[in-house]
Amino acid sequence: MARNYVKEARKRVGPKRQRIRPVIERLAVEHADAAIALTFRSPLELLVSVMLSAQTTDVNVNRVTATLFAKYRAPEDYLAVPQEELERDIFATGFYRQKAKSLRGTMRLLLEEFDGEVPRTLEELVRLPGVARKTANVVSAELGQAQGIVVDTHVRRLSQRLAFTRQDDPVKIERDLVRLVPREDWARFPHLLIWHGRRVCDARRPRCEDCVLVDLCPSSRV
C-alpha cells in the first residue's frame, strides 16, 4: 500500500530529469541569498574555516576566526606557535586537539608541496590531513572549480524527499546528483537545498503548504 502511494506520487510529479531544472530555478528565486555562511577573505581562510566547521555551527566558526585570522595570516603562522597555543585559539569550535593537529599537518603539506597555496583539485585537496571529500568539495566549489556536489544532512534529506536519489550513503547520493544536476549548477545546488532545508523543508516538520516545490515533490503532504 505504502509503496503504491510512493509510486503514484512519483508518477504525479514526473521524472527527475524533467524536474531538476524547474527545482533549481524556483529555489534560486526563493533563496536568492543562498551562499556559504562562513566568513573568509582568501582561499587559505576558506580552507581553515571549512576545516573548523566540522561538528559545529558556521556562526561559531565565524566568531572564532574573527580573531584567529588576525593572528594567523599565512601557513607558516600555524607552525610558528606550539600546538597547545593553536588549540587554545580554536578551542571554542570543539574537537580542538584533532582540528589543531589537522591544521598544522595541512599547513606543513601546503608549504612542502603546494608553495603555500591552497590547491584546487579534489585529488590534491583530499591529500591534506583532516580534509575529507566534503571539505574538499566545499573548498573547490567556493573557489569556482566545483568538481562534485557537497552532500550534507540537508542535501541528503531533500534529495531523498525530491526523489533525486534512493541512496542513503553520501558518496552514492553525490554520484546520483552529479549525473542529474547540470554541471554549471554544481556549486550553488547544495546551497539552495541547504537554505530550503533550513527555512522550509525541516527534517521533522516540512512546511509543504509554504513550499514552492509542492507540485514537483513526490513527498509533498498537501
Ligand code: SF4
Ligand atoms: S513539498 Fe514538502 S517535502 Fe517536498 S520539498 Fe517542499 S517542504 Fe519538502
